Every structure is written in structure tokens, then in C-alpha cells.
Amino acid sequence: MTAITQVAGSAPGPAGRGTKVEVVSDAGHRREELKAVWEQASACQKCPQLASTRQTVVFGAGNADADLMFVGEAPGAREDERGLPFVGQAGRLLDQLLGEIGLERGDVFIANTLMCRPPGNRDPLPQEIDNCQDYLFRKLELIRPKVVCTLGNFSTKLLRGDPTGITRLHGREEIRTIGPLALRLYPIFHPAAALYTPRMLETLREDFARLPELLALDAPPQPEPDAPPEPAVPEPELAAVTAEPGGEPEPPADDAQLGLF
């Protein structure tokens, strides 16, 4: 298999603070590269507290060539035990909503803003979001989804680089340049927030129902490889991110179960 790689120059904010990022075009090689990022992430020690309290690094799971990628907040207890994202109650709702639009987990990729469970399901700290963001940006670059659905405030604020909250933004798609890629962002409520609030569930379902229409659109035009990088996400904005719950518990996942790549 031939790798078509293109060095995209200094990667912008999210992805990069001036580091050179390789845009790998060949699907097989992107999958291999994703595995390499996974291995690197699995040993991550950037957040001393999270590294000492986690059971597993929840890298993300799903189809490495997915057109649709979800980005949640952070693993909860169940996710931490199993090494998989969204395997608790919120995950079951996510599965249900996916089913209602004719999709299943194997069609999408699911990741989180943080890969490690914050103890007691506390909110992710700005420094933790900062430490984890390059992994997320690399996933986006390698999977290259047509639509990135941010679930709740944390991922929405991070990927938009703006503190506007999910209540104002949900259901409104927009094109954002993240690293070397232009992506269609689609913020929606976090499924955990809809679990016990029927009105929010209704809104989430309505927003979900638009996903097939967005997926049918062409991918947004990509920036020139030499375009000047986007500014880095300013730290104070990350601090403005507000709360949303994590997940919940089951046995450790083996690689095959991760369904990745």
C-alpha cells in the first residue's frame, strides 16, 4: 500500500503550537498512525493526578474511516473500567439515538475531550483539557470525519475555541478550521444531560435527526496546506468551560473490542 503523506506545515492551535503535523492521506496508513497515537496515549503521564487514579486511558473507539465523529467530555467509572467511551447509561442513549437515524457504533468514531476519568467525575480542569487536546486533534486529523458532533460544553468550547455555551449553540452546524483540516462542527447536548430531562431529550433527538442531512453534504473545502495556522485556543477560554456528567462500570476491553482502526 502506498502512503501519500503531506507535511502540512505548522499545525494550528489545537493540534499544534508550531509542531509539524503530518497529514496522512492513505486510509490504511491513517489507521496505522491512529494505532501509534493510541499506544502513545496509553502511557500518557501528562496529568499526574489522572494518570495515578485512572484504570485505563479511554482513547476512543469506532471506525477509523468514519464520516461522523462524536466528542464527549471525559470517561466515567464504567468507561475507565472497560477502556471504552460511552458504555454507561449515557452511552446507551447515544446508541439508541444512533439507531433512530439508522447508524450504529461501528459506523462512527467516539472520543472524549479527556481520555482519563477525573476522580469522582469532577469537571475536567483547564490544564487537563490543554494536556489532552493534541491527542484529540490528532484523532480528528487521522479520521477526518465529515461531521464532528460535539456533545455538551467541554468539547464544544474546546473545538470552537470560544466560551459560548451549548444551550446557545446546539443544533447549529458550522465549519471550523482545526489543525490542517476544515471540519463541519455540530454541537448538541450531552446525552447524560438528557437522561432525566424529557424536554432536553426531545431537543437532542431533534438535533440528532439532522445528522443524516449534514452527512449527505460534501466535506467542506480544505485550507491550502501553507495557509497560516489558526491561533491557539487561549487558556482563559478553556477555564470558562462548564460542567457535565461523566459516565458509569464492566470488564477490561481487549484490542479487538476497541473496534478501532
Ligand code: URA
Ligand atoms: N460521558 C462522556 O462524556 N464520555 C464518556 O465516555 C461517558 C460519559
